[in-house]
Amino acid sequence: MTQKWDVVIIGAGLAGYVAANYLAKNDLSILILERGKHVGGRAKTDKIKHQYFNLGPHALYKKGKAKPILEELRINLNGKSPKLTGFLIENNTAYVAPLTPSGLFSTSFLNWKERLEWVGVLMKVNRMDTEKLADLTFQHWVKQIALSPKVEALLYVLARLTTYCHAPDKVSAKLIVSHLKVGMSGVLYLDGGWQTIIDQLHNKAVISGIQVHSHSVVKHIAPSVDHHTLMLSNNEEILAKRVICTTHPQELNNMLGAEANLLQNRFFAQITPIKGATLDVALTQLPNPKLSFAMGITAPFYYSVHSNDAQLSDDGKSTILHVFKYHSPHLHIDGKEVKHELEQFLEQLQPEWQKYVITKRFIPNIIVNQRLPRIGDEQNLKRSETDIPGLYIAGDWASPNSILSEGAISSGKQAAQEIIKIENEMI
Ligand SMILES: Cc1cc2nc3c(=O)[nH]c(=O)nc-3n(C[C@H](O)[C@H](O)[C@H](O)COP(=O)(O)OP(=O)(O)OC[C@H]3O[C@@H](n4cnc5c(N)ncnc54)[C@H](O)[C@@H]3O)c2cc1C
Known part of the structure; x- marks a missing residue:
């Protein structure tokens, strides 16, 4: 039987959950569809050998837009602010930062x-x-x-x-x-990782009656005046009065197929992501315990010990650190070479770190943000509702003036507010 919903949200990441939680107060039937086995998108935290690994280094701005929105939704954010005391590295020389x-x-x-x-x-x-x-x-x-x-x-x-x-x-x-x-006003590293944000948003959504279906891949969106039809990969059909899409912009175009013929879709197709490589490491101890932060000056490398300011393991005794390489757009990535570079950077800062490894994970080319922010992008992202009525966008690419979790969370709220406004006008 075809199910009908007031709002279907595609994607159970920060944007999707924030939108859902704002809509929850408005007596609407809401369904979140998530392609993955687990919810959380890029804000998930993996527990490996009792160590909590965010998907690369994650820090929440203390004075940004996202934190007050999460607080408004009564999400607890426990953790501390790292200090920027550390070193800047140029070739083999370390300068105090x-x-x-x-x-x-x-x-x-x-x-x-x-x-x-x-x-x-x-x-x-x-x-x-x-x-x-x-x-x-x-x-x-x-x-x-x-x-x-x-x-x-x-x-x-x-x-x-x-x-x-x-x-x-x-x-x-x-x-x-x-x-x-x-x-520059500081950031927070979160106890238990960013999954704690997702878990709280998920639990609040479910308690409010929102349904979350994981393992549900939306393949096609057929827009229409009354109800949009979503076709899932298992051939299930879902009808939605309104849809909030939090996937990659190009994926939205793919889902629309021949309907992606508007000027706006051409802008979506031109969006390129911000990418990087991450080496996430858990150690029994740090060879050089005083060194908790470093950046390359010319070489685009990052190193930070997150467990100094957040509880990121079951017993709180191990060290969780992230080493990261910022990729230039469109550059060919040789995963083996990048892994070697990151390991060498860490070796320079923490000699013989390999002796103390509990577990580590390397991801060569991960999307950090779906949109590399270019001049004038904001003109195309003023509203959440697209040029297809009833179809809204949210996600870290969809906010006019923000990226990262700032963009994901603020655009999730904005999409929900636009829908609430229209619903209220119809009463
Ligand atoms: C290495 C790294 C470091 C980062 N560091 C920071 C940081 O320090 N500070 C910060 O603020 N942000 C940081 N971020 C960015 C932050 O994690 C993201 O901006 C945010 O999590 C994006 O949320 P989102 O909801 O927009 O997208 P996502 O989390 O990607 O959620 C989209 C969801 O949609 C699902 N989906 C996609 N297609 C379909 C489909 N067809 N059907 C159903 N579901 C679908 C996906 O599986 C996914 O779960 C970092 C990200 C990375 C990867």
Whole structure:
């Protein structure tokens, strides 16, 4: 029998669950369809040998849009803020990172003139009206604001750290600088990993009567005026008055097939993702316990010990760290080579770490964010409802001015609010 729903949400990640929880208060029948065996999407945490591995390094902005939305939904966020005390690495040299007041004084990376320039730039970033950067790439903006090559390099490092973007000549300065501003106010590493957010959102949704079907792959969406028809891979048909799609934009186009013929679909087809490689590691101990954070200056590498600020194992005794490489878009990835690079970077920071491994996991080419934010993208993402009435988008690519969990969570809320508004107008 064909089932009919008020709202069907495709995807049980952060965007889908946030949308569902806002809609839950509105007496609507809601179904979430998730292709995977498990829910959570890229916010899932895998428990391997009693160690909690997020899908690569995950940090929640303390002063962003996502945290207040989660708090409004009464999601508990337990964890601490890591300090940016650590090192910046160039070839074989480690410099104290000038990302904290003490780091700024003690670093040998900058001379006194460069230090003053760096402080001035950080202050400008803090006060920056990012709307004024709408027509600039990040690289263009950096060239305008930085005088010395070292300050330029530091801005690129900070941008990678806070946005995962490693394409300064392609990305929008407006979005990167606004994330940079928020990122500089600190982040949280979460006890138990990001799965704790998903589990709470899932439980609240289910208690409110929302149904969640995993192992349910949507293959086709046939739009129509009254009800959209969703065809699943098992040939089941589902009718939905409204659909929120949180999949990759290209996948949405594929699901629409011949219906993906609008100008908007052409924009969706052009979207490219932000990708990286992650080496997630659990150790019995750290060879060099004092070193908890490092970034490459030119080489796009990240290292951070997350278990210093979050409980990420059953007994709380082991060390969980992430080493990450930010990929440039469209670059061919040789997985073996990247794994070697990340292991060598870790070896440089934590000599003989391999002796202490409990478990480790390497993912060579993972999508961090579905959209590399380009100049003008926001014009195409003002509303959640697409040009097909009743079909909405949400997800980390679908928010006009945010990416990452900021984009996923705020777009989930926005899609729900647009639907609630229309429903209320119809009463
Ligand atoms: C390595 C890494 C590091 C990250 N670090 C950070 C960080 O530090 N801070 C931060 O804020 N964010 C970070 N992120 C990004 C964050 O995890 C994502 O932005 C967020 O989880 C995306 O949520 P989403 O709901 O938009 O998409 P997803 O989590 O991808 O959810 C979409 C869901 O849709 C399902 N789906 C797809 N197609 C179909 C279909 N046809 N039928 C049914 N279901 C389907 C998928 O299986 C998936 O579960 C990181 C991500 C990665 C990978």
